[in-house]
Amino acid sequence: MSEPISCQCWELRSPGEALEPATREIPLPGADQVVVEVAGCGICHTDLGYIFDGVKPRHDLPLTLGHEIAGVVKQAGANYSDLAGKSVVVPAVIPCGSCELCKDDRGGICKSQIFPGCDVHGGFASHVLIPAAGLCTVDEDALTRSEVELADLAVLGDAVTTAYQAIVRSELREDDVAIFVGAGGVGSFGVQIASSFGAHVIALDIDDERLARCAEYGAHHTINVRDQEPKAIRKAIRGYVKENSLRDTRWKIYETSGAAAGQTLAFSLLTYGAVLGVVGYTMESVKVRLSNLMAFDAQAQGTWGCLPKHYPAVLDLVLSGKVKVKPFVQRMPMSKVNDAIGGLKDHTLSLRPVLIPDF
Ligand SMILES: [Zn+2]
Numbered sequence: 001m002s003e004p005i006s007c008q009c010w011e012l013r014s015p016g017e018a019l020e021p022a023t024r025e026i027p028l029p030g031a032d033q034v035v036v037e038v039a040g041c042g043i044c045h046t047d048l049g050y051i052f053d054g055v056k057p058r059h060d061l062p063l064t065l066g067h068e069i070a071g072v073v074k075q076a077g078a079n080y081s082d083l084a085g086k087s088v089v090v091p092a093v094i095p096c097g098s099c100e101l102c103k104d105d106r107g108g109i110c111k112s113q114i115f116p117g118c119d120v121h122g123g124f125a126s127h128v129l130i131p132a133a134g135l136c137t138v139d140e141d142a143l144t145r146s147e148v149e150l151a152d153l154a155v156l157g158d159a160v161t162t163a164y165q166a167i168v169r170s171e172l173r174e175d176d177v178a179i180f181v182g183a184g185g186v187g188s189f190g191v192q193i194a195s196s197f198g199a200h201v202i203a204l205d206i207d208d209e210r211l212a213r214c215a216e217y218g219a220h221h222t223i224n225v226r227d228q229e230p231k232a233i234r235k236a237i238r239g240y241v242k243e244n245s246l247r248d249t250r251w252k253i254y255e256t257s258g259a260a261a262g263q264t265l266a267f268s269l270l271t272y273g274a275v276l277g278v279v280g281y282t283m284e285s286v287k288v289r290l291s292n293l294m295a296f297d298a299q300a301q302g303t304w305g306c307l308p309k310h311y312p313a314v315l316d317l318v319l320s321g322k323v324k325v326k327p328f329v330q331r332m333p334m335s336k337v338n339d340a341i342g343g344l345k346d347h348t349l350s351l352r353p354v355l356i357p358d359f
């Protein structure tokens with residue numbers, strides 16, 4: 001009979017302050033729950049939102065943040081005993097699976113969804129207690145054959161899969177023009193996924209280093225848009241599209257910068273029949289001529305996380321090497337969590353940090 005696990009973690013006690021180490025006993029999992037030993041946990045801008053930007057988690061403080069989790073199931077509830085010992089990726093958004101919205105394939109807006117590090121304690125910890133439904137199991141042989149390790153797969157929890165859902169939802173097709181506004185984090189994975197779909201990918205950013213990395217991994221063309229007007233950028237893209245005999249309609253535009261300037265730019269790139277995927281998040285507002293959607297017979301669509309059903313396909317892309325995660329992540333000991341958060345906040349970290357528990 002297994003005993004409750006004593007979990008070590010880093011928790012947010014009050015907004016704006018450094019995370020503090022703590023120890024907490026994790027109750028034994030219920031019939032539909034598991035306890036996962038964390039192999040790695042990514043840090044996302046949403047975590048920074050809770051700490052610095054007044055975004056309120058649904059769970060009271062103190063709270064352990066972190067929703068990009070990969071690890072090994074240490075304890076499994078009665079209904080999921082087959083998961084014990086399995087390596088898994090934890091979806092950032094875990095829908096209940098049984099409500100009307102979930103049955104209608106809209107688990108992203110399930111009212112009973114669990115978001116680790118917001119609804120329950122998250123992955124900046126040695127262990128997490130989470131619902132078992134929707135966990136993505138990782139085939140050990142495929143993992144061994146691949147160039148990644150389990151900890152690297154933490155970024156599938158949110159960054160890689162969110163890009164995937166936005167791309168699938170936009171109905172990206174072979175030979176489409178796919179434009180990413182923002183080439184870091186989610187954008188850098190989106191570029192590779194879109195490329196694996198056979199699209200012609202253009203990446204826009206204000207950081208040369210990020211653009212160079214995207215050019216190496218999936219982007220056919222990159223433009224540094226710093227200090228450029230949307231009109232000039234649009235003209236440059238149109239010129240490039242014409243020169244290369246690419247489609248000049250139905251562009252798939254993904255706003256992955258989560259910045260007001262990026263959103264304004266993304267909207268200005270609409271073509272006839274375009275789809276604008278709004279993936280990044282900002283508290284700021286932008287001024288746009290909404291009627292362009294009407295005039296261009298175009299659509300704008302949001303996306304919240306990724307449905308668990310898509311995770312195996314994304315995992316395949318990563319394990320087969322079609323989408324690389326290693327060049328885009330930086331492993332750090334979890335004891336450096338506050339340094340990593342600081343580095344993300346002041347933009348001195350250009351790679352996505354994955355925290356490795358070192359308690
Ligand atoms: Zn996130």
Ligand SMILES: [Zn+2]
Nearest residue numbers: 096099102110
């Ligand atoms: Zn539901």
